[in-house]
Amino acid sequence: MRIWCFLQNLPSRLQIKNFAACNFAKPTSCVAILAGLGMLAAPAALAEAPLSQSTNLYGATGLIDLPSAESAPDGNINLTFSTFGNTSRSTLTFQITDRLSGSFRYSKVNSFMPDGAATFDRSFDLSYRFLDESTYLPAMTVGLNDFIGTGIYGAEYLVATKSFGPSVRATAGLGWGRLGSHGSIGSPFGERPFIDLDNFDEGGTINYDQWFRGPMAPFGGVSWQATKDLLLKAEYSSDAYTQEVARGAATISSPWNFGAEYKVSNELRLAAYYLYGEEVGAQLTFNINPKRPASTTGVEIAPLPVKSRPSRQSNPAAWDTSWANGSTSQPGIQGAIKKALAKDGIRLVAMSTTAHTVDLEIENEKYGPQPEALGRTARILTRAMPASVETFVITLHVQGMATTSTIIKRSDLEQLQHAGANAILAKTETIDAVSRPRPHLNFDDETYPRFLWSIAPYAKLSFFDPDNPVRGDLGVELSSTFYLGNGIVLSGSIRKKIIGNLDEATRTSNSTLPHVRSDQVLYDINGDPGIEFLTAAWYSRPATSLYGRVTAGYLEEMFGGISAEVLWKKADKPYAFGAEVNYVVQRDFDKLLGFQDYSVATGHVSAYYKMPIGFHAQLDVGRYLAGDWGATLSLDREFKNGWKVGAYATVTDVSAEEFGEGSFDKGIYMSIPFDWFLGQPTRQVADITLQSLARDGGAKLDVDGRLYELVRDTHRPDLEDRWGKFWR
Amino acid sequence: MGKVLEMRHFSRKVTAAALLCCSVFLTSCGNNPTKGQGVRLAKDYSMSVLGKLNGSGGKTPTEPTGDSLRALDAAILTALPGPVQTFYAADLKSFAALLVWDRSHGYVTWTSSTKQSLTFKKGILTATRGLSGDLMSANVDGPASLITARRTGNTQRVNRYLDGEGVTLPITLNCAITRGANETYSAGQITASTVVMHENCTAPGYSFENKYWVDGSGSVLQSHQWISAELGYAHIRLLRR
Numbered sequence: 017m018r019i020w021c022f023l024q025n026l027p028s029r030l031q032i033k034n035f036a037a038c039n040f041a042k043p044t045s046c047v048a049i050l051a052g053l054g055m056l057a058a059p060a061a062l063a064e065a066p067l068s069q070s071t072n073l074y075g076a077t078g079l080i081d082l083p084s085a086e087s088a089p090d091g092n093i094n095l096t097f098s099t100f101g102n103t104s105r106s107t108l109t110f111q112i113t114d115r116l117s118g119s120f121r122y123s124k125v126n127s128f129m130p131d132g133a134a135t136f137d138r139s140f141d142l143s144y145r146f147l148d149e150s151t152y153l154p155a156m157t158v159g160l161n162d163f164i165g166t167g168i169y170g171a172e173y174l175v176a177t178k179s180f181g182p183s184v185r186a187t188a189g190l191g192w193g194r195l196g197s198h199g200s201i202g203s204p205f206g207e208r209p210f211i212d213l214d215n216f217d218e219g220g221t222i223n224y225d226q227w228f229r230g231p232m233a234p235f236g237g238v239s240w241q242a243t244k245d246l247l248l249k250a251e252y253s254s255d256a257y258t259q260e261v262a263r264g265a266a267t268i269s270s271p272w273n274f275g276a277e278y279k280v281s282n283e284l285r286l287a288a289y290y291l292y293g294e295e296v297g298a299q300l301t302f303n304i305n306p307k308r309p310a311s312t313t314g315v316e317i318a319p320l321p322v323k324s325r326p327s328r329q330s331n332p333a334a335w336d337t338s339w340a341n342g343s344t345s346q347p348g349i350q351g352a353i354k355k356a357l358a359k360d361g362i363r364l365v366a367m368s369t370t371a372h373t374v375d376l377e378i379e380n381e382k383y384g385p386q387p388e389a390l391g392r393t394a395r396i397l398t399r400a401m402p403a404s405v406e407t408f409v410i411t412l413h414v415q416g417m418a419t420t421s422t423i424i425k426r427s428d429l430e431q432l433q434h435a436g437a438n439a440i441l442a443k444t445e446t447i448d449a450v451s452r453p454r455p456h457l458n459f460d461d462e463t464y465p466r467f468l469w470s471i472a473p474y475a476k477l478s479f480f481d482p483d484n485p486v487r488g489d490l491g492v493e494l495s496s497t498f499y500l501g502n503g504i505v506l507s508g509s510i511r512k513k514i515i516g517n518l519d520e521a522t523r524t525s526n527s528t529l530p531h532v533r534s535d536q537v538l539y540d541i542n543g544d545p546g547i548e549f550l551t552a553a554w555y556s557r558p559a560t561s562l563y564g565r566v567t568a569g570y571l572e573e574m575f576g577g578i579s580a581e582v583l584w585k586k587a588d589k590p591y592a593f594g595a596e597v598n599y600v601v602q603r604d605f606d607k608l609l610g611f612q613d614y615s616v617a618t619g620h621v622s623a624y625y626k627m628p629i630g631f632h633a634q635l636d637v638g639r640y641l642a643g644d645w646g647a648t649l650s651l652d653r654e655f656k657n658g659w660k661v662g663a664y665a666t667v668t669d670v671s672a673e674e675f676g677e678g679s680f681d682k683g684i685y686m687s688i689p690f691d692w693f694l695g696q697p698t699r700q701v702a703d704i705t706l707q708s709l710a711r712d713g714g715a716k717l718d719v720d721g722r723l724y725e726l727v728r729d730t731h732r733p734d735l736e737d738r739w740g741k742f743w744r
Numbered sequence: 745m746g747k748v749l750e751m752r753h754f755s756r757k758v759t760a761a762a763l764l765c766c767s768v769f770l771t772s773c774g775n776n777p778t779k780g781q782g783v784r785l786a787k788d789y790s791m792s793v794l795g796k797l798n799g800s801g802g803k804t805p806t807e808p809t810g811d812s813l814r815a816l817d818a819a820i821l822t823a824l825p826g827p828v829q830t831f832y833a834a835d836l837k838s839f840a841a842l843l844v845w846d847r848s849h850g851y852v853t854w855t856s857s858t859k860q861s862l863t864f865k866k867g868i869l870t871a872t873r874g875l876s877g878d879l880m881s882a883n884v885d886g887p888a889s890l891i892t893a894r895r896t897g898n899t900q901r902v903n904r905y906l907d908g909e910g911v912t913l914p915i916t917l918n919c920a921i922t923r924g925a926n927e928t929y930s931a932g933q934i935t936a937s938t939v940v941m942h943e944n945c946t947a948p949g950y951s952f953e954n955k956y957w958v959d960g961s962g963s964v965l966q967s968h969q970w971i972s973a974e975l976g977y978a979h980i981r982l983l984r985r
Contacts (some may be wrong), residue, residue, distance in 0.1 A: 307908035311876040312974065317859035318873035321846040385910060434851050434863070434870060434881055436904050437912050470774025497776065656909035695876055740912045743880060744873065 064148035065114065066155045066177050066185065069285070070239070070247055070277055071301045073098040074161070074169075075107025076119055076141060079237040079251040080273040080289055082195070084187040085157040085177035087145050090114045091655065093304045100289065100297030102126035102134075102265045108684070108706075110661050112653055115145045118663075120684055120706070122480060123169070128265045136482045138709075139169045154178035161194070164222050164682075167211050168259065171195040172228050173235075183241035191235055191254045192228050198256035198271055200231035237273075245279040253292070269293035282308075306659035311695030313744055316383075319360070319392045322433040325403040325426075334403045337371035346458070349400055354460060356396045361697070362389050365413050366457040373407040375454055377418060379463075384658055384691045384699055385738035386412060386729050387437075394424050395433075401426075411449045412730040415555040415721065416464075416503035417563060418449035419730040420587045437742045446732040448587040451560045464501030469494070474511060478536075479706070481521055489516030489540070493548070505721075508550035508570075519544070528674055529712040530614055532574070532641035536710060538605040539573060546607025548573060553721055561586050563723045572718040575600040575641070576611065583723040588732040590626040592724055595619070598717050600641075616643055618717055624724050626733055630654055632662075634724075641715040644668035648714065656737040658689035658701065666714030674713065681714035683707035807832045807839065807979065817932045817983055828932070828983045829854060831862065835976035836875065862980075866892050867956065867964025869971065869978070877974020880904045880912065890921040891941045892962035897921050901945060905972055917945040929957045929965045932983025938965055945970075952977075 068086035072078035075096030077086045088094065092111040098104065107121040119141040128135040143159035154176035162169035175189030189195075193208065208230025211223075237251025253271045260266035270293030277287040282303065289297035328335050339345045346369055353376070354364040361382025368375045374397060380389035390410055397408050408429075411421040428443040472495070477488040491513040498506040518540040525534035539546070551569035558564050563583040570576040577600030585592035597619035604610035620638030627633065634650040646668025652660045665682040672679035685705040690698045728734055808816050820828060820841045831840045842854035845861060851870065855861040860874035868891065870882040886899030899919050907913040924940035938957040945952055952970035959965055966981045 305908075309908055309910075312906045312908060312910070313876060313878040313880065315874060315876040318855060318861035321853045321861070321863075322848065323846065324848040430848070434849070434865075435883075436881060436914060468774070468776035470776045472774070495774075495776070656911055738910055740880075740906045740910045744878070744906075 064150060064155075065145065066149050066179060068185075068239075069094075069279070069303060070249075071096045071107075071109070071285070071287075071299070073100065073105060073289070073297065073299060074119065074141070075105065075109045075121060075301070076143065076159075077109075077117065079187060079239065079249050080275045081253050081255060081291065082187075082191075082235050082237060082251050083143065083157070083159055083173055083175055083189070084185070084237075084239075085145060085147075085155040085175045085189075086185070087111060087115065087117060087157075089305060089307075091306050091653070093306070093661070095302040096299060097301075098287075098297060098299040100291050101267075101295040102128070102260070110653075112661075117141075117143045121169070122485070124485070125260060125265050128260065128263050130263075134482075135168075136480070136485075137168050138480070140164050141169075149177070149179060160227065163224075163227075167223055167226070169194060170211075170223065170226060171255075185239050186236070187238070187251075188234065188236040190232055192230055192232050193226065194258075195235065195254050196231040196233040197258050198233055198254050200233045203229070203231050205229050205232075247277040247279070249273075249275045249277065257292070266292075267294045306655045306657065306661075306692070309657060309692045309695070313741075314691065314697055315695050316697045316744075319744065320356070320395050320399060322395050322429050323399040324430045325398075328403075331403075336402075337404045339402050340369060340371035340404070345402075349402075350458060350460075353396060353400045356400065357393060360389075360392045360396070362393060363463065364460050365463050366459040368454070368456045368458060369401075369405065371404050373409060374401055374405050375409045375411065375421075375457065377411040377413055377454075377457065379413045380699070382699065383697045383741070384689050385741040387735055387739045388697070388741040388744050390422055390424075390735075391742035391744065394429055398426060398429055409452075411454070414726050414730060415505060415553075416499065416501065417555045417557050417727070418454075419557075419563075419727045420446050420732070420735075421449045421452060422446045422735070433743065437739050440742060441736065441739045446587055446735060448560050450557045451587075464499055466499045467496065468499075469496040471495075476516075476518065478518055478521070480709075481523065483522065484517070484520070487517050487521065489513045489518045491516070491544075503555035505553045505555065506551070507553070507720075509548040510545055511548050512545040525712075527676060527712045529642045529644075529670060530616075532602065532614075532616075532712050533710050533715045534712050535574075535605070539607060542605040543573070543607030546573070547609070548607075549720065551720070555721070555723075555726075558582075563727055565721055565723055567719055567721060570603065570609075571598075571600065571720075573607065574603055575717060576603050577601050577615075579717065579719045581723055583727070585624075585724065585727065585731065590628070590733045592624040592728075594622045594624070594724060596622070596638075596722070598719065600717060616641055618643075620648075620716075622724070624728075626654070626728075630656075632660070636716070640666070640668055640713070641717060642670065642712045644670045644713055646670075646714055648716070652685075657692055658687065658738075659692065660685075660687040662686075666716075668714045670713035676709075676711050676713075678709040678711065681707065681709070681711060806837070807834065821932055821983055827985055830981045830983060831856070832979045833875075833971070833975060833977065834979075835974075862978075864964075866962075867958075867967060869967075869969045869980075872971055872975070875971070875975055877905075877972045879971050879975075880906060887919050887921060887943050887945075891943065891956050891958060891964070894923055894939045894941060894958050894962070895921070896923050903972075915947050915950055917947040917950060919943050919945040924955075927957060929959070931966070931981050934965060934982060934985065936960075936965060 066086045067089055068077050071094055073081045076083055077088050078084040088111040090111055094109045096107045103125050105121055105123045107119050109119040111117050121139045123137045124134050126134045139162035141161045143157050145157045147156035149155040156176045159173050161171040171191055171193035173189050173191040173195050177185055177187045179185050205228050208226050233254035235252055235254035239247055239249045242248050251273050253273055257266045257268050261268055273291045275287055275289035277285055279285050285301040287299040291297050326334050350367045357364050363379040363381055365379055366377040378393055380386055383389045393410050394408055406426050408424045409421050411418050423445045432440045472493055474493040475490050479486055491511055493509055493511045495509040521537040525531050527534045547570055549570050549572055551567050553567040556564040561584055565581045568578045579598040581596040583594040599617050602612040602614040618639050618641055620636040622636045625633045632652045632654050637647040639645050648664055648666040650662055650664035652662030654660050663684045667680050683706055688702045690700040827844050829842050831842055840856040842856055845855040846853040851863050851865050853861050853863045863871040865884055866888040868884040868888050870884055872878045881904045883902040887901050890897045901917050901919055903915045905913045922942045924942050927938055927940055929936050929938045936959040938959050941956045941958050943954040955968040956964045957966040968979050970977050
């Protein structure tokens, strides 16, 4: 018998990876980043939007157990933990745009099951503020709660909030579903389809046939900003907790709730409630906003100022071009530039000069924004190059591939160094590095071959195992990379666990598909120490706008084999297309050199599009690891400082029944640049993916070095986004 | 050149340090500049945050005055050649001696021994680097012409910052320049009679008042200038021309 809680689920994974956009690195990490986030002053409020940082028991912007029409500031991220009676909820809420908000929640209700056991539930919410507050009209929001979950929190609402003076806001709304269960005033849009919570299908599909159906009930409340940091609230709830009461998991004697929320800092809020005449509740909310970095400009040392040339009239000798004829001066210039670049964390790869042009090829190992590396390099060139050199061509290298060349006139640098960054941006041009002949490059002999290694701690977490909702391992990872030149890179990583309980999970896979992902716990139990990956890769530029990659070896934790990819991306365009084919064999659970007898040909064609409004979309169509065919759509909100918050969904020809709980694969992810919270320059980024359920359908190979993410930040659209740091 | 010349940076107040502390106990090593760096930096960062929370910021200097300032000025002049000015920012709690690094197109860039820099046009601050919350650039031609002429008038300036996403944020400010008292300025090797010029600038969300001690030739010898919301005011004194 299927029961509606997630007893048979396998835990999902929180993966945290560090990788620099130009870096090979495989998972390693520190979890710290999730909450150790430095904040500055809150951004100024928008004129008409009723902004609030206050969260309700569901982690959404609102009253106590109910929503309001208020919104958090754009980009806001809240992590809320709330508990009362038998219920506890952990929610991640993201203000996706100024008007649209989304939440992902993991809840536990004790004593809910017939046998007295607890139940666990995952739910997704969306809300949209379609009307802003004006002199006479309130702000209005429409929301869908638990719209693709199993429906325990399924509710829809329409809510209005109006300010009265600077510190009082009143909210009134109409709820359906759960929010229409107390004090209903009728069912204007027909009956709500019945869902048997004890005997339902896999869930996880969009339950639109329920929306706004069934009994409708009014709710409302008031919030009062009593002091700068204390917010008092009262509400009348339309949620009768019908299921909880029927199962003896809750007692309700009043629809009135009262609460107080205290703002400890911009990042932390605490709240206490008196709920439904019976229970006391407590709540903790962590707040971060990608628009509030630790430092807006960073604290790295000052760049060298531009050195202006003497005028040709005042010093004609300085403009002499005979230096370019001999072969003696150029090695000296190159050596001096190399040294100056190294001080700024930039690697000189190759150089060539004529009397009027210098071609400098570099690899940025330090700065998150590539324009900062370009700006520093250009300034160094103004100090090192003889006066006759007017054109600087700076080419960025990634994994041995020359990606783009940015052409800057020296006289523009001299004139515009004290102006805003947009002035110099307008004078520069970025072209594909391969589209322009680059003869006589003198390669620096220390660039290749080059051996890099590191020993660093890693953390690996697992969430949502009902036996233990958070598990984790902490250990040490030894990684190394050997750059052989010509785009050939050998790399590998070994992990040794020091402490952790991932191997204590006892739920084994019941999947009827090949166990391409659901045997994770067997890898955790047997794979210590284990080879995380061990690969040989070849990166190449076959032609203008084309990028190539071939990777062979132990590609990821569970699969080894060969992977080949080609990407078509123009240097100045916001879109790209790619294709990848892989033949892989499943690795042994001991994560050493052996293989199991499952093999598969998998691969995708992909389209990428960076939208002008700060969003990014990616569509992958192809064959997944279990041999299933389908497509993945990923949508990210991208911040110009490198933060990304996104969600994806994969639908394949695996039926919902075969897939199991959740029906299809979906998840949310975040990329957090380390420099954002450190204020120090670094190209490291923490990538965090949270799958709603880790199952076997729609699973993708996790090969490192996929081309699009490697090269895109050297292309014009991304360079323009981050150009503010050119003069930093 | 001595400790006195160091410009210290103290991290912004950060209260959400809770989980970062895990990294305090971890270290990493290797020769890969793009790996493990985060952990290392996270460690430094946590340390600085913890230091702050523990109130162990005792090394933060207060602005020297009186005899200790004169002794300091003398020591700086002995140690350093050429034009010298000092910089003190109360919010940063940092004191530094600055030397001329570069001159171009009427802008003079001064630098500290720890490679932070300040750029001035006619004595008016137009840019800082390496201080966190830097002033990226500024158009100060309006105020500069009035201040150096020691004249009262209304004008505008544009200060450019980076917003939270790293995008250039130009702020156009309306500024009232007024002529204040006559004062004798005496520091280091300079003694001159000056007029204190006041610059009152406002824009939505911004408001500051700068002061400049201007001599008869229009040179700014001493100033009290606002840098940015993160950095607050700086006190700049010329010791040797």
